[in-house]
Structures are given as C-alpha cells and as structure tokens.
Amino acid sequence: MACTVRGKPVVIHPAFYAAGIILVAVIGFLIFYHVDPRVHYAIFGASDDTNIVNGIPGLIVRPRITEAGKSESLIMYNSSDRNSYMRWVDALDDFLKVYRKPGLTPGRGSNIYNCDYIQPPAPGRVCDVDIKNWMPCIKENYFNYHKSAPCVFLKLSQISGWRPSFYNDTNSLPEAMPRELKQYIMELKSEDAKQLNTIWVSCEGENPADMENIGPVNILPRRGFPGYFYPYENSEGYLSPLVAIHFERPRTGILINVECKAWARNIKHDSASSMGAVHFELMID
Known part of the structure; x- marks a missing residue:
C-alpha cells in the first residue's frame, strides 16, 4: 500500500499492518487476562455500580428505571395504580435478589461471617448483610410504595x-453535617x-421547599454503613452493605x-458525579 510523505510516495508493506493488528490483539489479551473481575478499578466518571471519582466511592441509589426521554434520577x-408502583417494586426486588439468595453470588455462603463492631471478619471471610430489619422496606410490603411512603x-x-x-x-463533626x-x-x-x-448516611430535601x-425520613436498619465491612478486599461472596431510606410522609x-x-x-461530596452523595427526585400522585 502506498501513501505520500512530504510529497514523495512511500510504500508500506502489508506485513506492517499484520504486525500492528497482532500487537493490539496481544495487548488486549494481556489486559483481559490480568484484570481481576472482582476488582473495581478507579475510573474517573464511571456511571454504573462501580462509580468511583478521584478514588472516592460513589453513593448509589436504587430503584432506578432507565427509559428513553425520562430522567434516570x-x-x-401513582400509589393508587398498581401497574404504576409495581414497576418500582419489581426493580427493587431485582436489585435485592443477590442479598436474599446467597447462591446468586459466587463463593457466598461458605465464607459468610456474622460480623459486628467487636468481631470483624477473618481474612478471606465476608460479612453477612442484615436484611431482617428493613420493615416496612420489604418486598412483601411492596416496599411501602402503595402507601405513598416509599x-x-x-x-x-x-x-x-x-x-x-x-x-x-x-468534638470534630463537620459543620455541614445535618444537626x-x-x-x-x-x-x-x-x-x-x-x-x-x-460511615454515616443522611437524606434531606435539597432546597427549603424540599x-x-x-x-420524616427513617434510615434502616441503622444510620449508616458499619465499619466492619471495610476495607473491601475482593473476597469471594462480598456484598456491599445497604441502608433502606423510608420516606414516611412525603407530600404528594x-x-x-x-x-x-x-x-x-x-469522603467528599459532589452529587453531580455521585461522589459520596447522590441526587434523585420523588414525585408521588
């Protein structure tokens, strides 16, 4: 194949193209082979469940339904329309399946440990996530969506x-922390x-009207993520701790x-990038 450099024709042998293709393929294979799928690497601007910005964990909210032309946040x-609220109930149920059914997470079950603040997990073990104290935020209660208190x-x-x-x-709590x-x-x-x-959690209206x-907002089963779940060490069966946010009487x-x-x-806060914070909207009819 010929090309022009400074007005002079130069012939590039097809072998060079073949060598380039092979080199790219080898590099791709090495990256794929050596990347541990359990490790969540810090990539600026990641937007899914591995959202990490500048080495600071992102805060993730569920449920989320992606639809064309509508905000994901x-x-x-409509709490009186079963079809309307069941979409959100089903989305939450799908998200929580791995927490209710240990067999869905590779390695989970054999190495689960009942951790607490005095007894952190041994190396290679993972803490069990408490799902028993989420009431009323449970599937059997439709996560309270039917009561306009989701x-x-x-x-x-x-x-x-x-x-x-x-x-x-x-004596050193940040000034911006809710009173x-x-x-x-x-x-x-x-x-x-x-x-x-x-790791404490707060949820508030963004503006005075909000x-x-x-x-009232209730956070279950406790006011944050227990410290004994950290650090995350890529152990098989690990699931991130959860908190349920119950909006008891939001205005409809x-x-x-x-x-x-x-x-x-x-942890620094930037809800636009979900760095340590997350923004969403509620609209209940």
Whole structure:
C-alpha cells in the first residue's frame, strides 16, 4: 500500500499492518487476562455500580428505571395504580435478589461471617448483610410504595483496599453535617461508643421547599454503613452493605428533590458525579 510523505510516495508493506493488528490483539489479551473481575478499578466518571471519582466511592441509589426521554434520577408513580408502583417494586426486588439468595453470588455462603463492631471478619471471610430489619422496606410490603411512603436503598461503590476514616469523635463533626445526625452521633457515644465506627448516611430535601415537603425520613436498619465491612478486599461472596431510606410522609402531587450523603473524613461530596452523595427526585400522585 502506498501513501505520500512530504510529497514523495512511500510504500508500506502489508506485513506492517499484520504486525500492528497482532500487537493490539496481544495487548488486549494481556489486559483481559490480568484484570481481576472482582476488582473495581478507579475510573474517573464511571456511571454504573462501580462509580468511583478521584478514588472516592460513589453513593448509589436504587430503584432506578432507565427509559428513553425520562430522567434516570426521577422516581415517579401513582400509589393508587398498581401497574404504576409495581414497576418500582419489581426493580427493587431485582436489585435485592443477590442479598436474599446467597447462591446468586459466587463463593457466598461458605465464607459468610456474622460480623459486628467487636468481631470483624477473618481474612478471606465476608460479612453477612442484615436484611431482617428493613420493615416496612420489604418486598412483601411492596416496599411501602402503595402507601405513598416509599423506600429506596443506598450503597457505596466498591474500591479495593479503601478504608474509611470515621467521624467517631463528637468534638470534630463537620459543620455541614445535618444537626439531627450530629445529635444522633452524640447520643450514641454514651450508649454504645463502638458503633461510632460507621460511615454515616443522611437524606434531606435539597432546597427549603424540599425540606418542608419531604417529611420524616427513617434510615434502616441503622444510620449508616458499619465499619466492619471495610476495607473491601475482593473476597469471594462480598456484598456491599445497604441502608433502606423510608420516606414516611412525603407530600404528594409535587416534585421533591432529595440529596443523600455518606459521611466519613475521606469522603467528599459532589452529587453531580455521585461522589459520596447522590441526587434523585420523588414525585408521588
């Protein structure tokens, strides 16, 4: 094949093209062979469940339904229309299947350990995720969508080896942390100080009108992600801890902007990129 360089014809032998194709194929094979599928690598701007920005875990909300022409962050339904709310119930049920059925996760079952704040998992073992205390946020109750008081679930994306730096000193809680969460942490210090090693979670209305319309918010089964789930070490069977967010009495017929945040000293917040925070909207008719 011929091409022109500075006005002079140059012939490129087909063998060079073949060699280039082979080189690309070999590099691709080596990358595929050496990448551990269990490791979630820090890629700027990733948008799925491995969302990681600048080495900081993303906060992920479910359910999410992707439809053409509609925002993925909008949870909108009619509580009196079964077809309308069951779409969201089914989406949540599908997301939670791996937590209810250990056999769906490779390696899960044989190495599950009942962890707590005193007994973290041994090397190679993984903590069991408590799914017994999510009421009313359970499938049998339609995750409360039929009562205009829906539940969503939050989890952090996984970063291999990442260790949270906890807000476990009540004298140095950040100014931006919600006052109600600060009060909870201070009360917990006197009741059960070991539980302070938690990645705290808050969910609020984004704007003054949203704060008024969102109503009471309950976080289950505890106010965050227990520290004994970290660091994530790529162990088979590992599942990220979850919290259920129950909106007890949100105002209906109006759009409510919600922002949830994960709180640790080494988590920064940017809901636009889901870095340590996530934005979504509720619209219940």
